[in-house]
Amino acid sequence: MKVVSFNVNSLRARLAVVLGWLSEFQPDVLCTQETKVQDVDFPTDAFDEAGYKYVFKGQKSYNGVATFSKGQTSNVASGFADEPKDEARLIKTEINGIVIVNSYVPQGYSPESEKFEYKLNWFKRLGEYFKKNFEPTDPVLWVGDFNVAPKPIDVYDPAALSGHVCFHPEAQKAMKEVMAWGFIDVFRKHCSEAGQYTFWDYRLNSFKRNLGWRLDHIMATQPLAKKSTDCYIDKKPRLAEKPSDHTPIVAEFDW
Amino acid sequence: MKVVSFNVNSLRARLAVVLGWLSEFQPDVLCTQETKVQDVDFPTDAFDEAGYKYVFKGQKSYNGVATFSKGQTSNVASGFADEPKDEARLIKTEINGIVIVNSYVPQGYSPESEKFEYKLNWFKRLGEYFKKNFEPTDPVLWVGDFNVAPKPIDVYDPAALSGHVCFHPEAQKAMKEVMAWGFIDVFRKHCSEAGQYTFWDYRLNSFKRNLGWRLDHIMATQPLAKKSTDCYIDKKPRLAEKPSDHTPIVAEFDW
């Protein structure tokens, strides 16, 4: 079973890239973030033709998540139960006996801002969400753009980026506390290399110089993690005609 | 010798269409209007690669003209000599012994507006320009988007469009007075059919219903007109991925 996370930076602007990549890569599950499309405008037809099921939660201009799958989806829910008016950043579904939580964690703007507080709190709420709804012994995947590079090895220049909202001790701690419930970093199970990134700023020619960040993750509970056979970042979509600033991360499971 | 006029409605937005069409059609001269690009941003590299020379006069957002050619250009001049601060609507060059005046005549907004006065006056100044600089016995081409359909046969519904700035007796008269100096309508020399248009409004599905206007013209002085062998409108670019609202008009000369 092949599961992917990909921040598409507008699903409609990236439609050709996403469809081409789906067709070539044939993942079982594709979790996308920053779809930037309202539900009413979601391009369902294109994915019907591609033979994928979909669940989505979007809003105008910003955020938005969508999960595509070959197999049937069930028990779909979006956002946190207590906060129906939240931004479109979380969608849960069950596919093939696995709970898949697709999340677009707030970026946080600056460490002094309210948005950063919102980010830290969002992680906290997500931690409570897992505790309340699942057990670490369940097959659960937490997937998406976390807007956090967990360790110095996960950014191109830890010294220069020190204190950035996506490489900030408090953000790292907030993420770690969610992890502590029972998640394993599937990528780091398979690869301990430096220089492995999923995001490059559009500016500065950062992709060509590999000035990147590892912000997109596939986390699995123990029963799933022990069945993972591979995890890798696919940089091909970043070389497409209209690349996103993120690139897909792929995990494979014996499931 | 193949000469073309094409209002591209943004040269940069239409770059792929224009390059593809150039490569397929191989005209000797291509006059474009509404390039909507400042000279500093002109996409010279793409046309260098395509093997075309270019002369251009542009401005931000609106108007702009560019003439492309396989052969060498000389004696380039833009605008009217007396009005250096005019909009970028006229560029003259000489190619292969022919004077080529590429013009984007003001649209005129509404018959009551100052812009319509400007349009009528622009034709008048152009008439004086020809009188002052050339003889009707010279090989001169006046080419471009004139924003005038000269006769009822040149619009899809003369009754409904009566009084429109592009089908207005005063605009038609102003254009006719420039013609009277010594120009022949090369298209009408070869084709007297109705329903032959070069412009369709993006709205209303007008292209599919052929609700068009013949606004783009290739006019020639006698020595050139008598050597014209064909003149036709090529609707293929209007079927491209990103069509302009205009389509090219092509003239061929034994020259």
Add this chain to the structure above:
DNA sequence: GTTATGGGAG
């Protein structure tokens, strides 16, 4: 840089 928006223009 690249996406989005809304307003102005045709």
Add this chain to the structure above:
DNA sequence: CTCCCATAAC
């Protein structure tokens, strides 16, 4: 419907 712009977010 398709451009342009300015602004905002990342």
